[in-house]
Amino acid sequence: MxxxxxxxxxxxxxxxxxxxxxxxxxxxxxxDLAKAVDLKASSLYNHISGKEEILRDICFNNAKRFLEALRQVESGTSNPAGKVRALIRLHIQVATEDITSIMALNDEWRHLSEPHLSEFIAMRKEYELRFKAIIEQGIREGSFKAYDANIALYTIFSAMRWIYDWYRPGRSISIEQLEEEVAGLLLTGLNNNYSFEIS
Amino acid sequence: MxxxxxxxxxxxxxxxxxxxxxxxxxxxxxxDLAKAVDLKASSLYNHISGKEEILRDICFNNAKRFLEALRQVESGTSNPAGKVRALIRLHIQVATEDITSIMALNDEWRHLSEPHLSEFIAMRKEYELRFKAIIEQGIREGSFKAYDANIALYTIFSAMRWIYDWYRPGRSISIEQLEEEVAGLLLTGLNNNYSFEIS
DNA sequence: CCTACCGATCGGTAGG
DNA sequence: CCTACCGATCGGTAGG
Structure with a gap:
């Protein structure tokens, strides 16, 4: 039951x-929601305590999922490029498999009220800082170019935002190809590096 | 008057x-809006015809600005990499100088009603297709790697979405540095290309 | 540009 | 899980 x-x-x-x-x-x-699940509006309140509780559940469930996945990546043995690649893969996998709930993390979390809003922002900030630490390590080691770590973080971070707007499972491009291309683009760039062949 | x-x-x-x-x-x-401009709500209607007209103005003014700038880039003499760089510069400039109205293009346009919604989507689609044509030309010429053009388009496109959320004029990073770093990251990637130095 | 007010819709509750 | 209903707020109008 x-x-x-x-x-x-x-x-x-x-x-x-x-x-x-x-x-x-x-x-x-x-x-609207009641109609979608074939109930009267008042009956929703037997299952949830209010509108914001729904948003809260979606936001925090997803935030926890990302933080848990990040923990696994951090404890792995890959070099920074491998870890960034793994995180790109994570974002794409979540965006494609759970296509409807990522928007909460991206856009709708700001409608949370306190104290949940602050708690969510803190989780988000923690995720960003730990992601950034991986980038900074790569820069320190010399395997990444010496970009501003914040700029690199946010550029990579948001480069994956379009996927949940755009990707539909039948779209002729497989998830594997999507992961490979996005990771390749962010790690090695759009330009073809033929300069040393010419010179 | x-x-x-x-x-x-x-x-x-x-x-x-x-x-x-x-x-x-x-x-x-x-x-809310009336309070922000120190009027009563009813007085707003002497200046605008309704709430949606405001959204419409913001969306279409900005869409036209982007299409006009795209036209100038297209008619320039740069190679594809130069054109992509110019468009990245454009997105960053608009995002930093008119920080409040880009959100309409990114998020809030969907609240437009018909027929304006369809008209806006058509303008957006046109912008995307013409941006994509530049990427496709670069791939054809061999100056860009052979990514799926749609993936490259959307990745670049949304990689600049974070700027209006994050950038504040006093932020120690100049607009020029921002443009240089984002363009560099997208065109040449995060990885340091030292492989040919090693071998 | 304001006061006064409209019908519609909102999130949510009472009571069964 | 429903019917009936609440007070609050919504976008917008009338009339001056």
Whole structure:
């Protein structure tokens, strides 16, 4: 019975994530959500305590998932380039497999109220700092060019934001190819390095 | 008097852009906006015809600006790498100088209603296709690596989205350095190409 | 540019 | 899980 209740709640969360992605959190009403799961608006409150609780669940579930994955990457034995590659792979995998709930992390988290807003921002900041530490290590070792680490961090970070807007599973490009191309582009650039062949 | 009216309207548009950026279009009420420009909500309607007209103005003004700048880049004599660099510079310049209204292009345009929504999507699609044509030309010429052009397009495109969230004029990094680093990262990658020095 | 006000819709509750 | 309903707030209008 507990699992049945969780299933129902999970179903509501997923429908909400999809609506939030399509119309945004503020423009999605509880009546929209109720219609999507074939209930009356008031019945939603048997499964969730309010609109913001839904957003909170989506935001924190995903934030935890990213932090957990980051921990695994950090404890691996790869060099910085390998770790950045693994993180790019992570972002793409999450964006493609759970296409509707990434938007919470990207756009809609700001509608959280305190104290959850501050807690979320702190988790996000922690993720960014630890990601940045990997980049800084690569720069220190000389395997990465000496960019400003913040610029490199945010450029890489947001370079993967388009995927959940754009990627659809049937899209002729496989996830593996997507990962390979995005990682290649960010790590080795768009330019063809034929200069030393010419000279 | 016409200019005075335009000044007033411009002032309202700028205040609205800032509120939309902070809270999103849907979560910004006409009363919020009225307070920001020191009017009563009903008085706003002497300057604008409704809430959506504001969003429409912001979206289309910016879309036209990007298309106009793209036209100039296209008609220039640079090679593809120079053109991509010029477009990166454009995105960064607009994002830093008009920090509040880029969000309309990125996030809030979807709240437009028909027929404006379709018109906006068409302009956006045109911009993407013409940007992509430059990438495809570079691939054909061999100056760019043979990535999937769509993947390269969107990765570059969204790699600049973080700037308007993050950049503040006093931030110790100049716009010139920002342009140089982002363009360098996207064109030549994060990895240090020391392989031929070793071998 | 304001006061006064409209119908519609919002998130949510009471009670069964 | 529903019907019935709440006060608050929404975008916008009338009239001056």
């Amino acid at each position: 507990a699992s049945k209740k969780n299933n129902r709640k999970q179903h509501i969360l997923e429908a909400a994530a999809q609506l939030f992605r399509e119309k945004g959190y503020s423009a999605t009403s509880m009546r | 016409a200019s005075k009216k335009n000044n007033r309207k411009q002032h309202i548009l700028e205040a609205a852009a800032q509120l939309f950026r902070e809270k999103g279009y849907s979560a910004t009420s006409m009363r």
